[in-house]
Amino acid sequence: MNWITRIKSAAERIKTVVRKRASKSEISASKYISCHGVPVEKKVIKENNYVCPECNFHHFINPTQRFTMMFGESNWKKINAPLVKDPDPYDWVDTKKYKDRLKEAKKITGQDSAILSCEAKLNDIDVVASAVNFKWIGGSISMDESENVLAAIKTAIEKKCPYIFVSASGGMRMMTNMLSLVQMTRMTVGINELKKNNLPYIVIIASPSTGGLQASIASTGDICIGEKGATMAFAGKRIVQATENTELPDDFQTVEWQMKKGQVDMVLDRKNITPTIGTLLSILLKKHKSENIEENNSLIKDPVLETKEAS
Numbered sequence: 001m002n003w004i005t006r007i008k009s010a011a012e013r014i015k016t017v018v019r020k021r022a023s024k025s026e027i028s029a030s031k032y033i034s035c036h037g038v039p040v041e042k043k044v045i046k047e048n049n050y051v052c053p054e055c056n057f058h059h060f061i062n063p064t065q066r067f068t069m070m071f072g073e074s075n076w077k078k079i080n081a082p083l084v085k086d087p088d089p090y091d092w093v094d095t096k097k098y099k100d101r102l103k104e105a106k107k108i109t110g111q112d113s114a115i116l117s118c119e120a121k122l123n124d125i126d127v128v129a130s131a132v133n134f135k136w137i138g139g140s141i142s143m144d145e146s147e148n149v150l151a152a153i154k155t156a157i158e159k160k161c162p163y164i165f166v167s168a169s170g171g172m173r174m175m176t177n178m179l180s181l182v183q184m185t186r187m188t189v190g191i192n193e194l195k196k197n198n199l200p201y202i203v204i205i206a207s208p209s210t211g212g213l214q215a216s217i218a219s220t221g222d223i224c225i226g227e228k229g230a231t232m233a234f235a236g237k238r239i240v241q242a243t244e245n246t247e248l249p250d251d252f253q254t255v256e257w258q259m260k261k262g263q264v265d266m267v268l269d270r271k272n273i274t275p276t277i278g279t280l281l282s283i284l285l286k287k288h289k290s291e292n293i294e295e296n297n298s299l300i301k302d303p304v305l306e307t308k309e310a311s
């Protein structure tokens with residue numbers, strides 16, 4: 001046996017012991033999801049607000065699942081936001097055509113853009129909410145997403161109700177370049193209109209919440225709630241580490257770490273977010289001054305009673 005045949009036979013042996021990786025379609029068709037190193041039934045995760053009951057890992061949820069969890073199956077109504085005529089003015093091509101990426105994102109998510117907005121009721125209070133779908137090109141933000149946020153803010157101002165924003169984004173969309181970056185300002189101006197009307201603005205940081213969205217409207221909430229374990233950052237940890245040339249703590253850029261630095265007001269398990277927002281809104285709007293405020297009082301200290309302009 002020469003060295004070539006020895007290598008060939010070793011490769012054959014490796015093939016038999018290394019299990020073939022499951023494809024994306026096989027994973028989505030499976031009844032199980034991998035968590036804390038073992039398979040966990042998807043049904044069990046779903047029944048627990050998409051949180052692992054064993055290790056408390058908060059799994060991905062899309063805006064439809066988020067709104068259904070927060071407001072109930074049929075208690076929210078989608079806001080139909082306008083779409084721009086030409087979402088690809090630069091005719092962008094990288095490894096794929098941007099136009100094809102848009103078609104694919106629409107097909108995967110069933111959404112017109114990365115943001116879905118709705119009107120709903122929470123704790124019997126009218127609210128408007130928007131949530132980002134990270135599966136839409138990494139939850140990146142361009143013109144259609146900004147239009148969606150502005151349509152939601154307009155609805156909140158017309159209805160004189162609070163606005164809730166659930167952030168989960170990789171940042172602004174490079175395929176639309178400067179036209180994407182200016183949306184940070186447009187959306188912030190929109191939030192300021194909300195604040196001029198003295199309407200509460202609550203931000204939920206879901207994972208990962210990074211880049212330009214975090215550097216604009218996801219940082220301007222009157223109250224900022226971090227979903228347990230979520231990443232909240234501008235630049236990534238490795239970039240910061242290389243720039244600063246220093247060791248960073250293990251919990252760097254988690255919402256728990258951001259709370260210690262004053263960027264987040266509270267970190268909550270997913271199941272506690274909706275009842276806490278209900279209580280916060282009751283206090284901010286001076287409604288239902290009753291038992292449920294007492295119930296969750298331990299979670300809320302020094303509530304903000306007036307809104308501040310975003311910077």
Ligand SMILES: [Zn+2]
Nearest residue numbers: 035036052055
């Ligand atoms: Zn787990």
